[in-house]
Amino acid sequence: MSFFDYRDGVLCAEGVALPVIADAVGTPVHVYSAGALRHAANAFMSALRGLPSARFAFAVKANPNGAVLRLLAECGYGADIVSGGELRRALDAGIAPADVVFSGVGKTDQELIDALEAGIGQFNLELEEEGRVLAQLARRRGMRAPAVLRVNPDVDGGTHAKITTGRRTSKFGVDIAGASDMYDRLAQLDGLDLQGVALHIGSQISDLEPLEAAYRRIGALVLDLRARGHPITRVDLGGGLGIAYRPEDVMPSLAAYAAMVARVTRDWNVSLTFEPGRIITGLAGVLLTRVIWVKPGLSHPFVIVDAAMNDLARPALYDAYHRFAAVRPDGTTMVANIAGPVCETGDMFGTDRTIDHVARGDLAVFHATGAYGAAMASSYNSRPISPQVMVDGDRFELVGDRTLPFDTPAPLGCKPRTAGSVFDAELTQAA
Ligand code: PLP
Numbered sequence: 562m563s564f565f566d567y568r569d570g571v572l573c574a575e576g577v578a579l580p581v582i583a584d585a586v587g588t589p590v591h592v593y594s595a596g597a598l599r600h601a602a603n604a605f606m607s608a609l610r611g612l613p614s615a616r617f618a619f620a621v622k623a624n625p626n627g628a629v630l631r632l633l634a635e636c637g638y639g640a641d642i643v644s645g646g647e648l649r650r651a652l653d654a655g656i657a658p659a660d661v662v663f664s665g666v667g668k669t670d671q672e673l674i675d676a677l678e679a680g681i682g683q684f685n686l687e688l689e690e691e692g693r694v695l696a697q698l699a700r701r702r703g704m705r706a707p708a709v710l711r712v713n714p715d716v717d718g719g720t721h722a723k724i725t726t727g728r729r730t731s732k733f734g735v736d737i738a739g740a741s742d743m744y745d746r747l748a749q750l751d752g753l754d755l756q757g758v759a760l761h762i763g764s765q766i767s768d769l770e771p772l773e774a775a776y777r778r779i780g781a782l783v784l785d786l787r788a789r790g791h792p793i794t795r796v797d798l799g800g801g802l803g804i805a806y807r808p809e810d811v812m813p814s815l816a817a818y819a820a821m822v823a824r825v826t827r828d829w830n831v832s833l834t835f836e837p838g839r840i841i842t843g844l845a846g847v848l849l850t851r852v853i854w855v856k857p858g859l860s861h862p863f864v865i866v867d868a869a870m871n872d873l874a875r876p877a878l879y880d881a882y883h884r885f886a887a888v889r890p891d892g893t894t895m896v897a898n899i900a901g902p903v904c905e906t907g908d909m910f911g912t913d914r915t916i917d918h919v920a921r922g923d924l925a926v927f928h929a930t931g932a933y934g935a936a937m938a939s940s941y942n943s944r945p946i947s948p949q950v951m952v953d954g955d956r957f958e959l960v961g962d963r964t965l966p967f968d969t970p971a972p973l974g975c976k977p978r979t980a981g982s983v984f985d986a987e988l989t990q991a992a
Contacts, residue, residue, distance in 0.1 A: 564594035564596045564597035564600070564845070565594065565597075565847055565926070565928070567890075570889060570890070571888060571889055572886065572887075572888040572889075572926060574592050574593075574594050574847070574952040574957070575594050575595075575596050575952050575953070575954055575955070576952075576954050576955030577952045577955060577956070577957050579592065579847075579849050579888045579924060579926065580888060580889075580924060581957075582849060582950055582952075582957060583849060583851065583888075583924055585957075586948050586950060586959060586963075587948070587963070588849055588850050588851040588867055588868070588924070589848060589849060589850045589851075589866075589867050589868035589869075589872050589947045590848075590849050590947055590948050590949070590950055591846055591847075591848055591849075591872070591930060591931075591934055591935045591947060591948070591949040591950070591961070592846060592847050592848075592849050592926075592949075592950045592952060592957075593626070593628075593629060593842075593845055593846045593931055593949065593950070593951045593952065593960070594845050594846070594951075594952050594953075595632060595951055595952065595953035595954075596953070596954070597844060597845035597846075597931075598629060598632050598633065598841070598842060598845045598931075599632065599636060600845075601840065601841045601842070601844065601845060602619075602632075602633055602636040602637075602638060602841055603636060604815055605617070605815060605835075605837055605840060605841060606636070606637060606638075608815035608816060608818065608819040609815075609818075609819050609822065609833075609835060611819070611823070612819070612822060612823060612826070612833055613830075613831075613832065613833070614832040614833070615832070615833045615834075615835065616639065616660070616832060616833070616834045616835070617637065617638050617639065617834075617835050617837070618638065618639040618640055618641040618660065618661070618662045618834060618835070618836050619633045619638040619639070619640055619641065619836075619837065619838065619841055620641045620800050620836050620837065620838030620839075621640050621641065621642050621643075621647040621650060621651055621838075622641075622643055622647065622838060622933075622936060623838030623839055623841070623842050623843070623932040623933055623936060624838075624842040624846070624931060624932055624933075624934075624935065624936050625646075625647060625650050625936055626935065626949055626951075626960055626961055627650060627653060627654050627960065627961075628949075628951045628958070628960035628961075629842060629951075629960075630650060630651060630653075630654030630656065631654045631655060632951075633841065634654055634655050634656045638656075638660075638841075639651075639656055639657070639659075639660025639661055639662065639682070640654075640656045640660065640661050640662070641661075641662045641664055641800070641836040641838075642661060642662070642663055642664070642665070643663075643664050643665035644665060644672065645669075645671065645672040645675055645676075648661065648663070648672070648675060648676055648679065648681070652679060658679045658680040658681050658682065659680065659681070659682040660682055661676070661679070661681040661682055661683075662681070662682065662683040662685060662797065662834060662836065663676050663681055663683065663684045663685060664685045664711070664759075664761070664836070665685075665687070666687045666732050666733055667687075668684075668687075668691065670694065670698065673691075673694065673695050673698055674698055677695075677698060677699055677702060677704060677706060678702070681707075682707060683707050683708065683709060683756075683795070683797070683834070684706055684707065684708040684709075685708070685709055685710075685711045685759045685797065686708050686709070686710050686711060686735075686747070687711055687733065687734065687735070688735060689735070689743050689746065689747060692708065692710070692747040692750065692753060692755075693747075693750065695708065695752065695753065696747075696750035696751065696752030696753045697752060698752070699752035699753070700751055700752035704752065705751070705752055705753060705754040706752060706753055706754065707754045707756060708747075708753050708754065708755050708756065709755070709756055709757045709758050709759045709795055709796075709797055710735060710740060710743065710744055710747065710755070710757075710758050710759070711733065711734040711735065711758070711759040711760065711761070711797075712734050712735055712737050712740045712758050712759070712760055712779065712782060713726075713728075713729060713731065713733055713734030713735060713736055713737060713760070714734075714737050714760055714762065714774075714775040714778040714779060715728060715729040715736075715737060715778075716728070716762050716771050716774050716775040716778065717762075717771060718762040718763030718764075718766045718771050718772075718775075718801060719763075719766065719767070719768050719770075719771050720763045720764060720765045720766050720767070720801075720803070721765065721879045721880075721881075726761055726762055726763045726764075733761070734759075734760065734761075737778060737782060740758070740782060741782065741785050741786060741789060744758075744786055744789075744791060745789060745791075748791055755791070756793070756794050756795040757783070757793045757794055757795035757796050757797070757831060758779060758782060758783065758786070758793070758795075758796055758797070759796070759797035759798075759799065759834075760775055760776075760779055760797070760798065760799050761797075761799025761800060761801060761836065762775045762799065762801060763801055764800065764801050764803075764838070764839060765801075765803040765804070765839060766801040766802060766803050767803045767810070767811075767812055767813070768813070769813045769817060769818060769821050772801065772818075772821070773821050773825060776798065776821075776822070776825045776826065777825055779796060779798075780825060780826070780829060783796065783829055783831070793831060794831055794832060795831055795832050795833075795834065796826070796829060796831045796832075796833055796834070797833075797834040797835075797836065798822065798833055798834065798835055798836075799835075799836050800835065800836040800837045800838050800839070800840075802815075802818060802837060802839070802840045803839065803840070804839055804840055804843040804844055804929060804932075805844075805929075806881065806882050806883060806884065806928075806929050807882055807884065808884070838932055838933075839932040839933065841932075842931040842932045843929050843930075843931050843932035843933075844928075844929050844931060845931040846929070846930045846931025846932075846934055846935075847926040847927065847928055847929075847930055847931075848868050848872060848873050848883075848926060848927040848930040848934060848947075849888070849924065849925075849926050850866040850867055850868035850872075850924070850925055850926065850927065851866065851867050851922065851923070851924055851925075852864055852865070852866055852867075852919045852920065852921055852922060852923045852924075852925060853865045853866060853867050853902065853921065854921055855897075855919070855920060855921060858897075858898060860913075861896050861897050861898055861912075861913060862895070862897050862898070863897065863898045863899075863900050864897045864898070864899045864900070864916070864919055865900050865901070865902060866899065866900070866901060866902075866910070866925065867901075867902065868901055868910075868927065868947070869901025869902050869903040869908050869941075869942070869944060870901055870903050870905065870907065870908040870941070871901075871903060871938060871939045871940065871941045871942065871944050871946075872901075872934070872935075872938055872944075872947045873910070873927060873930055873934050873937075874933075874937040874938075874939070875933055875934070875937070876909060876910050876911070877905070877907040877908060877909070878937075882911070883910060883911075883927040883928055883929060883930060884927070884928040884929065885899055885910065885911060885914065885916050885917075885925060885926070885927055885928075886916075886917055886925060886926055886928065887916075887917035887918070887919050887923060887924070887925050888923070888924035888925060888926065889923070889924070890917040890918075891917075891918055893917075893918040894915050894916060894917060894918055895915070895916060895917075895918045895919070896913060896914065896915050896916075897914060897916055898911065898912045898913065898914070899911045899912075899914060899916065902942075902944075903941060903942050903944070904942060910927060935947065935949055935961065940965055940966045940967070943965065943967075944965075945963045945964060945965045946961075946963065946964045946965070946966065947963060948961055948962055948963045949961030
């Protein structure tokens with residue numbers, strides 16, 4: 562089911578033609594589909610709802626836009642956060658504190674205090690000392706902090722090295738080998754209400770095998786902890802399921818994932834938490850951009866668009882692939898390198914790609930940018946952070962304004978741009 566499709570030769574987000582958004586807001590702009598968000602959110606939940614007392618905490622890092630979080634809250638999602646900023650965004654979006662899980666390997670004391678005072682539902686401890694500090698902070702406030710211990714199961718998620726988190730050498734979680742002894746010690750602390758364990762082995766995982774292997778290791782740990790007398794009531798299975806960025810990508814179905822989870826956790830007798838990010842918002846967004854130049858290159862031309870690595874960092878960070886498509890394709894193709902305007906050789910979206918034929922001034926999109934897209938934006942090269950638009954049916958709304966951080970008093974280009982401010986109409990016609 563696609564919420565971004567062509568109507569009369571023009572790419573639309575639901576019922577809105579993308580040129581209408583480009584005219585109203587300027588480019589580059591991140592465009593989200595409310596229908597696609599609801600569809601993915603409901604599909605994930607209904608696949609797993611059959612499991613005993615499953616809880617769903619959207620990984621805010623994937624897309625922290627307030628309108629996205631509000632929509633997901635309406636669908637029944639809590640929030641998995643990794644910073645004080647994400648806590649504020651989750652609470653502002655109306656997510657109940659009790660539905661907030663605090664992951665993150667480096668929570669500051671102030672972040673722990675703010676989360677405690679907000680009354681969040683679960684702290685995912687990353688090291689023993691964090692547990693001790695949290696217990697002390699909670700005790701001083703007459704509280705017991707609800708917590709689980711994040712364990713590193715030493716399983717390679719089989720994904721890109723920079724987004725694999727479950728190997729022993731990574732900074733995340735505590736070594737599973739010493740986890741039971743650490744749990745014994747932490748469980749004795751007055752200020753902690755230690756309820757179980759958590760794991761997360763990476764992102765964009767395309768194979769259920771490593772997830773199953775990691776879950777089985779956690780299952781064995783749960784048995785060991787119970788044998789030591791700990792009443793384990795919660796296991797947080799993290800996020801990580803991948804999405805199809807390329808047409809040929811094959812991802813495990815939600816039904817297959819749910820069946821695997823049901824099989825592996827059958828005897829655990831715990832409440833399960835899921836922290837999905839990418840699978841909820843990834844396919845629900847596109848980055849709408851305009852071609853500035855088609856510059857001749859050695860073997861292929863460079864299609865230079867007005868979006869850059871500061872709008873979509875994934876290709877530069879992880880060599881990630883995002884499908885590029887013209888908004889008004891003419892039916893022909895070209896082989897090109899797609900580049901942004903930032904002064905970095907790495908500001909490339911693809912090389913030697915066969916793409917829709919585009920020319921100066923044309924609109925195009927990068928598909929599947931709803932997760933880790935705007936979320937990773939920067940203002941490098943003093944480029945404004947791009948606006949964000951939410952489409953719902955045949956209406957759209959600006960849900961994130963164009964801004965330029967730092968202290969520029971009246972940043973040029975920070976007002977909504979019309980197409981005319983990107984291209985001088987007379988010059989374009991003369992060209
Ligand atoms: N939970 C934790 C602890 C994470 O670090 C991440 C992202 O890496 C997620 C959940 C969400 O992962 P994904 O977007 O792959 O579902």
